Amino acid sequence: MLGKEVFIINKADTKSILITGCAGFIGFHLSKRLLEEGLQIVGIDNINDYYDRWLKFDRLDLLKQYESINFVNGSIDNMDLLMELFEQNDFDLVINLAAQAGVRYSLENPGSYIQSNLVGFANILECCKNHQIKHLLYASSSSVYGNNKKTPSSINDRVDHPISLYAATKKSNELMAHSYSHTFNLPTTGLRFFTVYGPWGRPDMALFKFANSIINGNPIEVYNYGNMKRDFTYIDDVIESIVRIIKNGPPTDSSSYYKLYNIGNHSPVNLNYFIETLEKQLGTKANIQYMPMVPGEVLETYADIDQLVHDIQYSPSTSIEEGIAKFVEWFKEYKKIN
Template sequence: MRILITGAAGFIGSSLAHRLLDRGDDVLGYDNLNDYYDVRLKQARLDHLLAREGFQFVKGSLEDRNALEAAFDDFAPERVVNLAAQAGVRYSLENPRAYIDANIVGFLNVLEACRHRRIEHLVYASSSSVYGANRKLPFAVEDSVDHPLSLYAASKKSNELMAHTYSHLFQLPTTGLRFFTVYGPWGRPDMALFLFTRKILAGEPIDVFNFGKHTRDFTYIDDIVEGVIRTLDRVPAGDPDFDPLKPTPASSLAPYRVYNIGNDRPVELSRYIELIEQALGRTAQKNLLPLQPGDVPDTAADVSALMRDTGYSPATPVEVGVGRFVQWYREFYAV
């Protein structure tokens, strides 16, 4: 297939592109290479992709409607995976307008480009953060997501609502994927695993929020990518079992689905830090702090819907994934 990936220089996007190229798909990567985190890491990911046959790249932002539509027209994709977004819960407190620009205006541009070119299937990144103040665990796609705790989460729920509208009005098949704390080699420097590893090796203290007591459903990058591919290959149709008198956020009479992709094995942050220490052979100096505004105490994914529809559920133990990341980090940064 011909597949366009937005955010292709990102953590998930670059990993997905490699997997699609491995199986023989043609891939167009679209990314603005912004400086939210170290551009050199994004460029290194991109350089690996540019060396591969079947990969093309266009530099541009989702907000740049003309550039995005030109990329669609030149490449003529059959399917689209939208992974470009302004990420991060904490940064949304500092720079909220970046989330409206990229995640709302940008996503509208993606929807419009897909609609007018009759794209077979749009898969897009949502987030576990949409569950917000919901304290029922594990989080299921049938649960309410009406109480976001950050603008980032609100923008991701907005994406799901916007996608449903286009699925309903224009019969554009869309699938939203709620990722749960993705980690692994080539990961994002603003995420805990990367930050902790860098600081522990440098002998610097690490900030441990909620005193290390909150839990996260840490999900290894290979499991995330496999989930994306499984759903990309399964074009949704209207759900014949959907009951308008008892609606669920997970499906619709329109060609629309939402899935969780999580490890289904929550780990306490303090345990996660222990695994990093073991892999590094170093002990962390810890600044124990209260929970940050916008963060939720716990996340846990119910992946039964993903398993039911695709036959897949993530399975990489965190003990394995952390070790692989630390090995990559030491090799990449020569430390």
Template sequence: MSELSTPPALQRVLVTGAAGFIGFHLCLRLLDLGYAVDGLDNMNTYYEPGLKRARLAQLRNRPGFGWHEMDIADRDGMARLFKQGRYDGVVHLAAQAGVRYSVENPMAYLDSNLAGMLTVLEGCRHNGVQHLVYASSSSVYGAATEMPLRESQNTDHPISLYAASKKANELMAHSYSHLYRFPATGLRFFTVYGPWGRPDMAIFKFVRAVIDGQPIDVYNHGDMLRDFTYVDDVVEAVVRVLGKPPVVVADRVPHQVLNVGNNGPVPLLEFIECIEAATGLPAVKNLLPMQPGDVPKTWADTSALEQGYGLRPHTDLRVGVQRFVDWYRDYYGLPAAKA
């Protein structure tokens, strides 16, 4: 493992969204590396609460893990937490997720994605945080057609409120880094998947439907490509970036954004074939038109991540899908696929 993955000494890190999909995996990894980790989550009911509770139960059994059930939009509560925690680093993952959900429920994004980001920035500003790493999204690229997607491309035309909120997060972080000179890094995640994923994610919905013998909704009639990125690769990226913040120099804002993707788009129908192979069951496809706010293709240029942090996400999609299906069957107590 790269030296960048190993903390120089025991450090205190706050992870928001700790009971969420990526947050859960990240907390486990940081604890394995010797970090003292405080996890924060409001445990909302956006998806089945039992899944969050099951993740949290694993974390609370680990030495070095502290737990705070709190909403990140709680200004006073967050201010107290930062003051008492004296964190060296913060990984801000808490947010209201979902491109399609933002079309249906736009007000849900106001507190979590905007007010919540501001409380985190204020906490970092006032309490000497050495590096803020926060979750952005490939959705900020909107309907860009120039591929692969590079961090230098214009991202001024988001096509969903979720994407707009993530672009706003990048701008807010940049302004605070400029004003208060603290390092911040935004990570543009590309279609993250893996065990313990969210039920609103495509792989979760598809696997559940296939195992239950139900049809799956396939948008744009299957003519879509996605840069599927396995969660372990994402966690490795977060850990490496956390340990190597942008350098603070007089004439440069210590803020950066990085793509975190697999650098290889896969046709949606091929993804479904991987699910069929992993489950041993056929998928019945309900072909539908493109959904509002969705994009036909994502493809991450990850050269900046590779050059700056020595990491190129690489988990093969077939391997990752099989791991998810194995976890799904185990978690829900289902029999293994027939040979």
């Protein structure tokens, strides 16, 4: 097993880091990790109501315990605000995790995806270009692979057929980043996340949503009759991967200054087994309502992480059993469940 030791960023390597979406699931964990290492963080988040805002406030309360964070309540689609932030701070690293998330919600509210994921990301790119940022990391998604038949999914595969607007915006982000890397020599690294889960996770995602419903005695809806697989990736593995990518530094190939990584566990789990594992940890059976497939969902995600392992000498490897156990421990404490 590769690289279970913790990797530390040398504070001399970076002066100030901008993390967008710092009150979100991944943004919170990454901010906390970097703050623990004594780095200076400027975090921005608009605390929207896509899911429970109190969960975001609780994450922020933990981050605000550190003196080296400056939090800004705002949106990345506000160019005036971003320009002011870049003018006032000497960023040499920008990590864009702000986005409108969720596949199904893109069917109901497409405008929010255009505004945040496209307009907002274009603003980030412009500010990074104008201030000669040394490295821009940004969140992409496994959803860009759509229903590609080839598995595991490789960063070299063609991803021309997204099956949701959310996936289309994430693929657009990669194309936009590539154009800025090529035209303006802006070093960019895209992170294709594969179903990230764990403590402080998103209530709209399966693990949190199912746990809530099971504990409250409500039915859970399982799409495609449970015949789906997901490459569930534990949050600590995701954060360690990002930290190592930061430490490795920006892409240095003068032909593009552009990089992509899959960040996944390289071990797809059947949805029915996922539910069984959650039931065991909660000590309660789920009332399952099997449903047909819904538009925008994919049958399987499975990450080829060869390039990631080669470059950072680390392989995400937390088992689904261990990861769900850690989530349930946090969930019961957070929800005050005996």
